[in-house]
Amino acid sequence: MNALKDIQGVIFDYGGTIDTNSRHWAEVLWAKYVEHQIPVDKESFREAYVFGERALAKYPFVQPWHDFHDVLSIKAKLQMEWLAEQRKLPMDELKLQSYATKVADSCYEYVLDILQVTRPVVEELSKKYKLVLVSNFYGNIQTILKDFGLLDFFDEIIESSVVGVRKPDPAIYRLGVDAMGFVAKNVLVVGDSFSKDVVPAKAVGCRVAWLKGEGWGGEVIDESVPDVIITNLAQLPVLL
Structure with a gap:
């Protein structure tokens, strides 16, 4: 039995899906912290990461015109400043800026490499299906999609900071289905987060x-819940 029979449209997640391929x-x-020998332990990094994500969700650090390199630079700067304030890194402004720049630059290059795999998948599916993007993001997802040559593949964009609802609230996916215009059972969602x-x-x-x-x-995982499981976005087209 084909688990993806009669699919009419595809909803993609963005972060962790299109930009990092899982x-x-x-x-x-x-x-990248490890690669650039930034002297913090992983637990401290995780705390800095959570701090940064919460700050980005609460305050308008990211503006609609910021591209993804800008976002990475802002994220890395917030993390480094928090680590310094917590005395996990030395309070040396030049060194903190150097760390942030190295992390942002190398993460951006990483995404460019990943897009060599994922962008052709999105492009291929856009020729056969209506595509909608549903993403928790900062108000600049269209700038990022345009920068990466992805924007024209999507018929609609549902961005959390614009519509006022965030994953994991199912309402954001209901908005995606409504934008798609098909019944939900004929819509496929592709995402990395269980x-x-x-x-x-x-x-x-x-x-x-x-x-x-x-x-x-x-996360508590039940692998019987998704209809199919893939480990690389390039595996998707042959299933449809």
Whole structure:
């Protein structure tokens, strides 16, 4: 039995799906901390990451015109400043800026490499299906999609900071289904997060392709919930 039979449209998550092809952004960033020998332990980094994400969600550090390199620079700066304030890093402004620049630059290059795999998948599917993007983001996702040559592939964009609802609230996926214009059972959701993509998408009646990879940890996983499980976005087209 084809689990993805009669799919008419595809909803994509962005962060962790299109830009990292299944790696949680915390793991991508931590790998760059290690690569550039930033002298903090992983637990301290995780605390800095959480601080930064909460700050970005609460305050308008990111503006609509910021591209993804700008976002990475802001994230890295917030993390480094927090680590210094917590005395996990020396309070040396030049060194902190150097660390932040190295992390942002190398993460951006990482995404450019990943897009060599994921962008062709999105492009291919856009020729066969209506595509909608549903993302928890900062109000600048269209700038980022345009910068990466992805914007024209999507018929609609549902961005949390614009619509006022965030994953894991199923309501954001309901907005995606409404924008799609098809019944939920004929809509496929593709995302990397079990709790923020798989569970809420199934709650509104969509079928789901879980892009299983290097997650944040701590989630309760039931692999019977998604309709299909993939580990690389390039595996998706042959299933449709």
